[in-house]
Structures are given as C-alpha cells and as structure tokens.
Amino acid sequence: MNDAARKLAPLAKDQADQHYREAPNNLEAEQALLGAILVNNDAFYRVSDFLKPVHLYEPLHRRIFEIAGEIIRMGKTANPVTVKTFLKADEKVGDLTVAQYLARLAAEAVSIINAEDYGRAIYDLALRRSLITIGEDMVNIAYDAPLDMPPQSQIEDAERRLFELAETGRYDGGFQSFNDAVALAIDMAGQAFERDGHLSGISTGIHSLDSKMGGLQRSDLIILAGRPGMGKTSLATNIAYNIAASYDPEVQPDGSFKAKNGGVVGFYSLEMSSEQLATRIISEQTEVSSSKIRRGDISEADFEKLVACSQMMQKVPLYIDQTGGISIAQLAARARRLKRQRGLDVLVVDYVQLMTGSKKSGENRVQEITEITTGLKALGKELNVPIIALSQLSRAVESREDKRPQLSDLRESGSIEQDADVVLFVFREEYYVKNMEPRDEFDPKYEEWKMQMEKVKGTADVIIAKQRHGPTGTVKLAFQSEFTRFSDLADPSFTQYEH
Template sequence: MESLRTSFAGPQGQAGEDETGYRQAPHNIEAEQALLGAILINNEAYDRVASFLEPGHFYEPLHGRVYESLAKLITQGHLASPVTLKHHFEHDEGMREIGGPQYLARLAGAATTLINTEDYGRTIYDLAIRRELIRIGEELHNRAYDAPVDDPPSAQIMDAEQSLYNLAEKGKYEGGFEAFVSAVKNAVDMAAAAYQRDGGLSGISTGLRDLDSKLGGLQPSDLIVLAGRPSMGKTALATNIAFNAARAYRAEHKPDGSIEVQDGAVVGFFSLEMSSEQLATRLLAEHSGVASEKLRRGRIDQDEWHRFAQAAQELERLPLYIDDTGGLTISTLAARARRLKRQHGLGLLIVDYIQLLAGSKTDNRVQEVTEITTGLKALSKELNVPIIALSQLSRQVESRDDKRPQLSDLRESGSIEQDADVVMFVFREEYYVQRREPREGTPEHLQWQDEMSQVHGLAEVIIGKQRHGPTGTVKMQFQAEITRFGDYVSEDHLPEEMY
C-alpha cells in the first residue's frame, strides 16, 4: 500500500528487489493506475480490455476492486466516474489507508492518454500470468520435495501440464469478432488448396475414394464419430484411415523454420481397447496382405515373410504415434494430444473408443459422456485437426429385422449426436447372415449360400449426419482376414477373365 502513496511522485520499476533485498512478484503499479484513470475519463476505454482482463489480474487488490466496480457500472449502462464510484469505497479499508475516495479523482487526473489503454491492459495481464507461473513453479517445487509414496512423478507432471494449459487458455487475447473479409479469405484459401490437391479434397484424404467424395476429406476442427456394433469393423476402418493418412504425409520446410503440410497427416491414435502390438499386427496384416491369424501363429511361407518384412520397414517410417494407455480421462487425453502436436505436429487424431474414456467422477453416465464429447469437440477446434472418435451402439439394433444402424442407436446418443460434425456407421450384412447358417444339406442351406455370395466381402459406411455435406451410404469391399477396407468395385466393372 505504501507504493500507492508514492506512485504519483514519479516512475516506479516493474519488480525486482525491495529495500529489504527480498524479490517481489512482477507487477507495474503505474500501468494499473494509468488504465483505471483512462477508463474513469472515458468509459469506452473499458471495451478495449474487457475481453481478457479480470479483477484478479491486478497486483494491487484495491485496483482490482476498483476495476470490478467500474465493470459493473459500465456493463449495466451507468456512468463510471470518481463521483459515481465514491459511495462504493467510502468504507473500503484499503482506500481509507491512502486518503479515501479522493484517490479515484487522483487516478482520473493523472491519466494522460486513452490511446495506450489496451497496451496497459496487456501489460497488467502479462505480469499476472508471470505471477501465476511463479506460483505453479513453487507448488511443483514444494510438491516434488514432499511428495508421499502414493504421489508418483507422473501424476505431478500431468497436474503441472494441466495447470499450465489452464493458464494458457484463461483470458487469451485471441478470439472475439473478426472482419468478415478474413473469413472469406480463409474460405477461398481452403477452396484453392482443394483445387490444387490430388482428388480435389479440402480435407485429409481417408484413402477411400467413395468416402472422400461424400466427405470432401476429413475437415480440420471436425469431430467425426464412427460407430457400429461389435465385429462390424470400426477399429479396422479407423486403422485403415490412419495408415492411409500417415502414408500420404508430405510436408515442405519453409525458410523461416515452419512446416507446411501439403498432403496426408501426422496421426495420433489413442487405443484404449487394444494394445499397441495388436494394433501394429492389424496394420501389418492390412499392408502386407498376410492374414493376422497367420502372423499370430507364425504360419507364413517365405514369400509372405518377404512381404511382411517390407511392410514392417514402411510402417516404421510413418508419422503414426500410438498411445495404448487404458482408462484415460478426457483431460489427460487432451494434454497428451497437445504435447504430440507441440513435439511432432499433429494432423489427425483417432480415439478408440468414447465409452472407454473417463470424465469427472459422477454417477450419471450420460453427463459423463456429454463432458467427454464436448471435450473432444473443443479439442478438435483448439488443435485445428479432425478427430475420429469411435463409439459403440446400443443392443436395440439386434432386435430389428433391418439391422442397419440409426442415430438413435448411439449410446448416450443425445450428446454424441449433438457434438459431432459427422456421424458414420459401419455395417456388414455378411456378419448377420453368417450367424444364421442353417444345417448343411437342407434346401435352406442352399438358399443361405446364395444369400452369402451376394453379401460376402461387402460393407457399408452409412453417413447419418454431416453438417457441411450430404448423408447417404457408401459401399465398400472388406477383406476380413487382413481387416482391410477398399473401394467398392461392381461386377460389371471387374476386368474380364482371360482363358
């Protein structure tokens, strides 16, 4: 408070050591006074800092209270001046210590310019962030020294990352309204990129022609939910897309050190159900054409081994990163995704699957899933990458004659359907026909064989929702033994057999 008594006499340093030799937290009393004085003179100055500056950002508590009172009056449409604020501080102990409400008039009288209001606000904000960084660092320091046995370093690191992220997100300068011309320019740039790119896609290619034509590729900041019943091929399709995007990755290194991605993507894959080895086996089977069953049992010949080794060499070079930690919370997943983008770049994120993620501890699973899907959508916008989140379907699908899934079949469908930009379902009629095989040698079995021949190796991706494109069904080929999806080729387009 002594600094407030002397601050009008002349300049005062931001922070360093006081007269006793102790280090003071970073602050700038003059900037706080200049900002408050500018707002008292012209209330419109408040609009320049209101989007990011809060009372808690002021070093001097009295200044924080003055700013809070100013904000209340201005937002309610009243005039905020030394006169109208006076009665708010007649009984304020901090104000009384420096001479009473006359201090408000001194603030207004000492204000010299309105031009630098935003600069003053940013200075106050930046110094507040520095003080918060010091606090986080001290807490981390003390916790590491005195951590009990049940508080491992990994938990300390995760909490520190979360604290730093929360600090980074709080009160950002960015955001708010932008001129419409900026949005138009971004849309034109996106269209130009699609025009120049092979296949004419504005987003990341899935590697599947017909699916790309429906989606226009995987769009940045989109949450794409890929749902299906067990054994339909959700994970297989997700791994196929991950492999295709990573294999197509091409980037150009700019002279300023930045990287411009021209095609494909660096892919992050959260596998909450399967281990990284199981996922790698699937990718190797798909790429080599050697059945995963043969790989697990070691029953492969020399030619298959050669193909397998070649596939392994190519996979090792792909920008594909797998995290197979089970039981992740949405906050932990977000922290790890941010770290991956910071360290390696990130263009596509896949989560397998939503129901295995954890939200806040709550007895209401619907609320928990809402928190998870909202968090995934926010993360896709923050990182500006598409997120493919796999989801299970409820059992009510099995009770219908036509087992093609619908939006209402999504578990906790309200939040998933609402937050997703695209909802796709994987459906294989072959799976259901195969399960109702009649006894061999009967007329029914012959009929069943005919039905099986019509659906064998076929799959459908049903687009049930798409914010910026059409819905509909995309037919695909599916090779179950190597879990590979491919573009559908009708019989009349197959090459003629040579005899």
C-alpha cells in the first residue's frame, strides 16, 4: 500500500463510521418506562406533562404510549390486556407477538420511582435527534444555496426552529390532540381564578378596559389605532408600564419563571427614541409635566421625585428597541431572543406603518402591510404572547362631521382588520372641540362651546370596534394630557356602554 492509500484508509474508515451513525436513542429506557406505566398507571402522570408519543424513537413504543395515555385519561386501567386490543394482533416484535411483548414489558418493569428519570432521558434524546435534523437541514440548504432562501432568511428560519424546539420540545408544529387543548383551556381558567382581578388575560392596569376585554389574551393581535394627537402611543406606554410594574414571577417545577401577575414587556419604538419614551413614563408616574422635564423647568422637590421614580423604574422588566424601519423578520428574531434570555409576556409595536416587509419596494404598500400584520399574528401564536400593534387611521376621519373612527378608517385596512383579534380606537373629543374655540369670547356661541368643552375635558373614549372573544362597545377613560396618562374615571357609572 502506498503512502497516499495509507493516509486515505483511516479517512475512508471514519467516513464509513459516520455514514452508519445511528440517531441517538435508548430503547431500554423506553421499554422500562412503558413497563412501569403498564404495571402502575400513576407512572404516566409522572411524565405526561413533558413527554409526548413523538419523543419515543421506536414506532411501536410511540403507539403503546399513545394508547396507554388515552386509556388512562378516560379513567380506565391501561395494562397489557387492555392495550393489546388497540394494536394489530399479527404484528411481530422479533419472535414475539405484540401481546407477548406487552406482557414481557410489564414483567420486567422497573419501579415507578424511576419513571420520571427514564422519561427525561427519552425526552433529551428526542431533542438531540431534532437538533441533528435541524443541523442537517441547515448544512444541506447552505450547500444548495437556493435562490428563494438567501443566507439571512436561512438564519431566521433556523433561529425560529431552534426557538420552537427550546420552547416546546418539537419544531414541526403539527396537530394537537383535543385532550391537550381541553387541558390547556382548564389551566387557563385556573390561572384566571388565581390571578388578581380574575382575568383570563394579562391586566392592562386600567380596570374598565379589563372588564370589557378580560385582559390581554395570549397569542392575540391587538390593533390600537387613532389619528395623530389622540394619544395612542400614550395609551400603549401606560399599558406597557402597568404590566411591567406589576410583574410578579412564579418559579416553575423546571426552575424557569412564569408571570403570576403582570409580565415582561418588549416595546418596539419605531417613532420615538428610548429616552423620549422613558420621559413620558417618568412624567406619568411622577405627575411632573414632560415638557417641564425636557426644559429643565422643575423644582428641587420635582427633581427628587424624578430620581426616586427612576430608581424604582430600574427594576421594571420593560425592554425598549428603538430601531427605525425594522422588518417583520428582524422584529421576530429579536423577540425570540428576548423571550429566551429574559422572558416575554407582552409585545408592543409603535407603529405598524413604520415597519418594512421583505417585499421589494416596487410592490404596493397594501401587500407589504398584509405581510407585516400576518407576520405579527403568526409571531403572537409562536411566542404565545399578546401583541399590541399601533396603527394610523386614514384622513377620511377628518372630513366627516362625526369624527369617531370606524373599521374602514384603518390605513391599508383589509389585512389589519382581518388579522386583528381585537381592534381598539382611541378617540378624544376634547381634541376636536378645543380647535373649534370661537375667536371672540363675546361671541354668543362661546358659552355653548365652553359648556361642551367642560363636558369632554379630560376624558377619552377607547372604542372596541372588534373583539373575537367578547363584546364591542366603548370604554370612557380619564386622560391627563400634561402627564400623557390614561386612567379609570372617578365616577364608575360613567365608565362604559355597549353597542
């Protein structure tokens, strides 16, 4: 054998070994777990919250685990006799029939105490197999260099799949059994019962709004729209801060944290810088006018208030991203990262029309907005968080006598209206009445204007124009323009009415 052949021989052997590498699995652990379940059905509940049939490597083991789970959930006993009736009688496992195999599993069962350890080992191996699949796909796609998947979108796709795997233990989505869906619904009802205010969603901190919406529901896309000057950013900022300030984490069995009340908030501020946003929040909390803060026109007592407030606010889990013109793909990637690193319970985007889609600029804006709203809706479902997306309204509002917004006023409205689970309009009549002030205070109409101004001063309407889970209607709030603060009205009888 010459030198070249000698050098190639071990390389060829390595490649052959690599070629026949088996995916990570542990059939003995699967057999031990199934045996424990068949002997003592309580073992199933030790693993059912994290282990699903798809995590088992051997197809027959998957079917046994799935059938046993269904029998146990129905309140019946799963044992070799009851399980075998749901499997093909003529199926063989080596020299054994399925019935003999089930009997062998039960006969060699380990203690129920070890069931969870075996379940964890099986789950970890399933994750490793999924990582191998994702890694192989990444390598193959990178080699092929397809035109429809440039490197940036491949990175985003890989990041999405890895995030899904980290969050749920599988990245393929797929069907969920109705049993699992029912269990989730019951869990949600239980959490609502324990949460402050008995809300199924996350409290906005504004009680009259919560009572109409049941809080912000997970995976919902909530569109908050209004004409300039109506205070939509102020309302979004108020809600975001209220949620972050009332964050009360609860330790989960796996060591992670989950919000019992409030939550971690991600705020994409495409219009304002982070310090402008912070100034608004400080003004709202300290009741020192934001224009005074900017001009430095404050007393020593005010300054002490600002310092005390800023120290308190440093502990609040509110994260601001001030990148202008961010694309939906970038926004999604950063939101996934935030959820992995710090947790995430609510996402706010201010505002939709300042985002960019992946489409070429030559294509029309309506298509781009459609892509953005569809992307936001999908992201809310993927991260399981409510997304509050602010939106502009068309100028059609200004030309009407009744300035109250309608769904048709949403700019590029089709997709926004369609994708949204909830559409809220912020409307302040005071803004329009103030502009109608007669120039001459001796004008007969001046008294009439003054009375009308008194009636609407310091109030705002939040119009719930669409809501998938509840009624539409209007909620009346108090609005202090100097502190850009929305709050509940002092007189509760004046608070809300339904359409």
